[in-house]
Amino acid sequence: MIKQLYSIIQLNEAIKTMEAGADNIGLVPVQRGGVPAHRVPLYRVDQIHEECRKRGVKMVLIMLTNDPEEMLDLAHRLQPEILHIAGDGYTADEEFAQRLKKLAPKTELMQAVLVDNHSAVDRAKKVDPFVDYILLDSGLAADTGIGASGQTHDWSIDAEIVREVDAKVIAAGGLGPDNVAEAIREIRPYGVDSLTKTSIKYDHGNMEKDIPKVKEFCEIADRVATEVGL
Numbered sequence: 001m002i003k004q005l006y007s008i009i010q011l012n013e014a015i016k017t018m019e020a021g022a023d024n025i026g027l028v029p030v031q032r033g034g035v036p037a038h039r040v041p042l043y044r045v046d047q048i049h050e051e052c053r054k055r056g057v058k059m060v061l062i063m064l065t066n067d068p069e070e071m072l073d074l075a076h077r078l079q080p081e082i083l084h085i086a087g088d089g090y091t092a093d094e095e096f097a098q099r100l101k102k103l104a105p106k107t108e109l110m111q112a113v114l115v116d117n118h119s120a121v122d123r124a125k126k127v128d129p130f131v132d133y134i135l136l137d138s139g140l141a142a143d144t145g146i147g148a149s150g151q152t153h154d155w156s157i158d159a160e161i162v163r164e165v166d167a168k169v170i171a172a173g174g175l176g177p178d179n180v181a182e183a184i185r186e187i188r189p190y191g192v193d194s195l196t197k198t199s200i201k202y203d204h205g206n207m208e209k210d211i212p213k214v215k216e217f218c219e220i221a222d223r224v225a226t227e228v229g230l
């Protein structure tokens, strides 16, 4: 079971999050979009990436800009293991996937799908042929994108998507130590993702990972995945 933890801002925080059990570290590299307090300067993205490589952890970069050229420039410059598209006005298509392969051949593509109603199944099936991962998330806010809501959604739709697509599905949206077990049992995903419920929030959008909560989230996810044979 892959445990993906967002939004890492500091180098030391990234190291502690990996030591607490994260398989994927999610970051918002500086771009035109997303919560300003979450954006990480590119020199620090490189430093965090170096620490990820040492530990075999994947660096996931979320794209909240709606400009595919800006996304491809960032992928080319930073060569992440995974590029996560989650803008509120752009969805990856086949041409984007092909261009990404040329500019960053080792980078896998993750597309966020907003699970607001049953039409999410068709939206997931549409991107399935050319993405490596589909991330199922809640909430859509202008200028930030799909996710970061701290809210859950109808997991029966996620479970249907897991059965219908070939891409690896990451369940997201309001997951934390309190509900990750139930989510895994119902959705049976490839991985789980957490931001709000494993972070300490301060004023002005500032936050940091709550390491004991990250550890608890990862331990529960691994234990329940083993129990249900995932």
Ligand SMILES: O=C(O)c1ccccc1N[C@@H]1O[C@H](COP(=O)(O)O)[C@@H](O)[C@H]1O
Residues within 6 Å of the ligand: 005, 006, 007, 026, 028, 034, 035, 038, 062, 064, 086, 137, 144, 145, 146, 147, 148, 149, 150, 151, 172, 173, 174, 175, 193, 194, 195, 196, 197
């Ligand atoms: O990480 C962010 O800063 C972010 C900003 C805007 C949209 C999405 C963002 N992150 C993604 O949202 C999920 C779920 O968040 P939560 O657990 O419901 O708070 C997060 O893990 C990222 O995948």
